[in-house]
Amino acid sequence: MSDQWPDSASITSAGRKRRRGFRPVPLRLLLPNIVTLIALCLGMTAIRLAIEGSIEWAVSAIAGAAVLDGLDGRIARALKGTSRFGAELDSLADFLDFGVAPAFVLFVADLHVVKSFGWVAALLxxxxxxxxxxxxxxxxxxxxxxxxxxxxxVGMPAPAGAIVGLLPIYLRFGFDLSAPAPGVAVVESLYVMAIALLMASRVPHFSGKSIGRVPREHLAVFLVGVAAALLLVFVFPMQSLVAVTLAYLVSIPFAIRRYREMDRATP
Structure with a gap:
């Protein structure tokens, strides 16, 4: 009868094998993924707000997702919590937050005026x-x-593409413009297609990841500048987004020139 029952050593070994699949996950690995999931929720919420007609709040949700997207990677690196799972989750969330949600908001807000042509722009x-x-x-x-x-x-990053692509909405709500006429909607659709082309292209853009520490002697000026920027965004959100978008578009030729200079200097 004793040969029919497993010994205690084999039971212990089997239990260890089962427990390997339920190892505790450190908080430093969970926190960046939680931030990514919150950004994903904001992207979905932007779609709902657009359906309900709250276009300005939908834009704010996408902008909030862009801020969180910039934070989750930095949090992961600071906590040494980077992982392949986190990278894949971030990429999937980015597609919804900065691809699907902005395209849908643009179509519901303005591009629907030209019907199929606007829908093609949103799809692209x-x-x-x-x-x-x-x-x-x-x-x-x-x-x-x-x-x-x-x-x-290489190519316009997805968060920047979403923020820059929504420029027609900033102009409309920031300066109290009426709903676009079909001719204006065609121009907006062409603009959205141009931003899509920049995202899919290999045109270089400056990366914010290269920003390092602030020198101690410039810390006070930096803090005042950040506080002033936050106040402007809070008081004049759409106008501030127009300024940010234009500044980013102006930086593209400088990024191209700098990239070519460094490329020529590389052996």
């Missing part, structure tokens, strides 16, 4: 965002790229 925007994120994931595994290229994005 979402597809370009997906292509941009897929290429970014592939380039992460490239060990041969020089270190200086980490200061640049």
């Amino acid at each position: 925007f979402a597809m370009a965002c997906g292509l941009r994120l897929a290429r970014f994931n592939v380039m992460l595994d490239d060990p041969d790229q020089p270190l200086w290229r980490k200061n640049f994005f």
Whole structure:
């Protein structure tokens, strides 16, 4: 009878094998993913707000998702909580937050005036965002790229594409403009297509990841500047987003020139 029952050693070994799949996960790995999921919720909420007609709040939700997207990676690096799972989750959330949600908000707000043409522009925007994120994931595994290229994005990054692509809405609500006429909606659709092209292209853009520490002697000026920027965004949100968008568009030629200079200097 004793041969029919497993001994205590085999029972202990089987229990250990079962427990391996339920190992506790450190909080430093969970926190960045929680931030990413909150950003994902904001993207979904932007779609709901657009359906309900609250376009300004939908834009605010997308802008909030962009802020959280900039934080989750920094939190992961600071806590040494980076993981392949987190990178994949972040990419999927970015596609919804900065591809699907902005395209839907743009179509509901303005582009629906030109019907199918506006819908094509929205579709191209979402597809370009997906292509941009897929290429970014592939380039992460490239060990041969020089270190200086980490200061640049290849193609407009997805969060920037979403913020810049929503410029027609900022102009409309920030300056109390009426609903666009069909001719204006065609121009807006062409603008959205141009931003989609920048996302899918290989045009270099400056990367905020290269921003380092603030010198101690400039700390007070930096804090005052940040406080002033936050106040402007709070009091004049749409006008501030117009200024941010235009400043970003102006920086693109400088990024191209700097990228070419560094590329020529690389052996």
